Amino acid sequence: MPAPLTVAAVEALRAQTPGTQHITHFNHAGSSLPSTATLEAIREHLWREATQGPMEAGVTARQQTEQARTLAARLLNAQPSEIAVTTGNSSAWGGAFAALGAWRPGDRILVARHEWGGNLATMRLTAQRxxxxxxxxxxDDSGAVDPQALEAMLDERVRLIALTWMPANGGLINPAADIGQIARRHGIAYFIDGAQSVGQLPVDVQQIGCDVLTTVGRKALRGPRGTGLLYVRQDFLPQLTPAFVDTHSAPLDASGEPILRADAARLEPSELAPALRCGLANALQEALDIGLDHIRARIDTIAQTLRAELAQIDGVTVLDQGRERSGLVAFNLAGHEPAAVQRALAAQGISIGSNGVAYTPLDMTARGLDTIARASVSYLTTEAEIDRLLEHLRALRR
Structure with missing residues (x-):
């Protein structure tokens, strides 16, 4: 059983993370800081490619690269056959959506107000055609999606319920399992965008009841950019026919006919860099070794501290909604555009995010927000880093 994240344990993890020595990082929701071991796993495979030849190195490292699938299954309480390793969250979500096949006039898609802009763009193009x-x-009155309101909207024309579990523009956590119970009871396909959730929260796809869940390696998992994960419930897989295939996802049989794979890898690209898969496997193992319960507890404590301290600064408005909140902390500083705040902090070696309407258009529009500043924490974040961020925000306010 992993041990709780003590101050000493966090310092040990920071010592194994080179980025913590160079930057005060509050943009973990954009992309977190990889460990030395994750970087080394990538480097080792690149060296194999340079010395053995890239194709030959891929054969040598096949067991290691396949470990990413096995470890992801453990992390999500799924079967390895239900996991596809992808190039990112958007490619995974978009590929699964496209695989639903043709849409008909009158079909309905129901989304929460917090849906990621890229997913909305994909759905809107399809719906318009x-x-x-x-x-x-x-x-509901907390800002989270309302399960009772969802149930009242359902009829036989609803073909998909889509939920961004944790939106990019703040700390709200949507009730994913409550939505899953409704979707399963009515037999409606249920997609979850878990880009901000996986690696930050314990995730059990059996308990949630989703058909599809996607995530990305570079955020809370601290894996490399260019990696992602796609979970597809085994019983749902026959409903997905990929928009395109290759010899990995649908190899030809003896008569030249394509045979779709019987696992989630039917939605997996063949051209995913093995070096990045090695890095992703290491990052997944590190998350499992630390323990997602401990990660969640640490992030929650740090985020609550940051919110409380920000609220004490004159001119700062904390914008997070929801009864349960994540490590994403949204705020605005009176008299300063969020992008300008981001630039000013970057000049001091402090990184934060700045989000516009395009990221979460339905929610930002509903709340009358044009842009927000976002400080997102990790289990690596320390009180000294929070103090440094607050000090520079106070200086900006003055």
């Missing part, structure tokens, strides 16, 4: 509709599920 087919005559389908996209409708927003009301939120």
């Amino acid at each position: 087919a005559g389908a509709s996209i409708e927003t599920i009301p939120s």
Whole structure:
């Protein structure tokens, strides 16, 4: 059983993370800081490619690269056959959505107000061509998606419920399992965008009840950019026919006919860099070794501290909604555009995010927000780093 994250344990993890020695990082929701071991796993495979030849090195490292699938299955409480390793969250989500096949006039897609802009763009293009509709599920008084309101919207034309579990523009955590119970009861496909969730929260796809869940390696998992994961429930897989295939996802049989794979790898690209898969496998193992319960507890404590301290600064408005909150902390500083705050902090070696309407258009528009500043924490974040961020924000305010 992993041990809780004590101050000493966090310092040991920071010592194994070179980025913590060079930057005060509050943009873990954009991309977190990889460990030395993750970087070394990537480097070792690149060296194999240079000395053995890239194709030969891929054969040598096949067991290591396949470990990413096995470890992801452990992390999500899934079977390895239900996991595809992808190039990122958007490619995974978009590939699964495209695999749903043709849409008909009158088909309905229901989304929470917090849906990621890229997913909305994909759905809107499809809906416009087919005559389908996209409708927003009301939120409750906390700002989270309202399961009761969802149930009242359902009829036989609803073909998909899509949920961004943790939105990019703040700390809200949507009730994914409550939505899953409704989707399963009515037999409606249920997609979760877990880009911000996996690696930050314990995730059990069996308990959640989703058909599809996607995530990315570079955020809370601290893996390399250019990696992602796609979970597809085994019983749902026959409903997905990829928009395109290759000899990995649908090898030809003796008569030259393509045979779709019987596992989630039917939605997996063949051209995913093995070096990045090695790095992803190491990052997944590190998350499992630390323990997701301990990661969640540490992040929650740090984020609550940051929110409370930000609220004490004159001119700062904390914008997070939800009864349960994540490590993403949204705020605005009166008299300063978020992008300008981001630039000013970057000049001092402090990184934060700055999000516009395009990231979460339905929610930003509903709340009358044009842009927000976002400080996102990790289990690596220390109180000294919080103090440094607050000091520079106070200086900006003055």
